[in-house]
Amino acid sequence: MHRTHWKRNLYILMVCQFFVMAAMTMIIPFLPLYLQELGVTDPQSVSMWAGIIFGINFLSAFLFSPLWGRMADQHGRKLMLLRSGFGMAIVLTLTGFAVGPWSLLFLRFLNGMISGFIPAAIALMSMSTPKNHVGYSLGMLQAGAVAGGICGPLLGGMMADLMGYRMIFYVTGLTILVAAFVVLLFVKENFEKKEEKVKTNTLKDFKKITSTSPILALFIVFFIVQCALIGVNPLLSLFVQELSPGQNIAFYAGLAMSVMGFANMSASPFLGRLSDRKGHHIVLLSALCFVSVIMLPQAFVQNYWQLILFRFLLGLGLGGLLPSINSLIRHLAPEGMESRTFGFSNSFMYLGTMIGPIVGGWLASVAGIRSLFIASALLLFVNVFIVWFRVVPAMKRRAVKKGAVS
Structure with missing residues (x-):
């Protein structure tokens, strides 16, 4: 193509x-x-x-x-x-x-x-x-x-x-x-099949892909992001009910989810273009810091409109997360194994999507719904440290190595 x-x-x-x-x-x-x-x-x-x-x-x-x-x-x-x-x-x-x-x-x-x-x-x-x-x-x-x-x-x-x-x-x-x-x-793809010299299996593919730093760290970041975000969603309507008793709960819960989506949709193209100029790892780190800070105050809001404001801000930050992770995976994936790399990345995403609501439901039953936001913020802060100590240094080393070669 x-x-x-x-x-x-x-x-x-x-x-x-x-x-x-x-x-x-x-x-x-x-x-x-x-x-x-x-x-x-x-x-x-x-x-x-x-x-x-x-x-x-x-x-x-x-x-x-x-x-x-x-x-x-x-x-x-x-x-x-x-x-x-x-x-x-x-x-x-x-x-x-x-x-x-x-x-x-x-x-x-x-x-x-x-x-x-x-x-x-x-x-x-x-x-x-x-x-x-x-x-x-x-x-x-x-x-x-x-x-x-x-x-x-x-x-x-x-x-x-x-x-x-x-x-x-x-x-x-x-x-x-x-x-x-x-x-x-209408979609065009100029695909050239490359014969593999050595037959592999899923485990060998995973070992080869994750031997390239910092791909495994990005998989873990993807998993934690999904756990932190998806774990809150199923119980958001109950939190809205707590903040706005007696009102149209289904509508207000839907609005709380939609406003985050609209912000995400608006910010994604801009932050994607910014990551092309400044570096995908820089935007990923900045977005993670932002969403970590924004997630925490949601545990302490006293009325519905405060929640809406923080959900909107959270959506803006989310616009820089997944595109940056996927862009980094594309740049780091071993040649000829790009789709397999995305396949493993998607498995980590689905695992987080599956585990997040289960753990979130258990935590809410034990410590209350507000604890979900605190736990999600802590998980996102863990991601900040993973990116700071694993992803950013690895990308800097790659940039230095690329500059030396050129």
């Missing part, structure tokens, strides 16, 4: 990511209600099944992400986009035909297993974009995904009231199918 085509790919994939993420998040508002429709009526059973079904998607994604990374390196990133797009379109459509909680559980596991549209898009764009524009490119992709994540639950809730729960799965399947066809017809 000609380098001049990377911007066209970027804008197409940005729009596709918006629709895919919107489709994937449409079901979040009514998943427990869909379980009731499938015959699970006991409130405790509904909560248990909803938690398991929500988590099983990330468990299978965690397990299979390295496999898809290996296949992307061997057969191309566009093929992985198509595999995920067409696969999820089929599985989500079939989810509308679920007959009970066990069939829903199986389909959610299957969806996680074949998912990976957004990670595949990140891998494709990171490989096809000139290195001095990777931060901007991945920032734009994140903006598209975050925008979809904001709109999806809102649209899903509205459409569920109008057409019923099962119809939403057909709509989401069709939406992702259209996105997959757009990728098939």
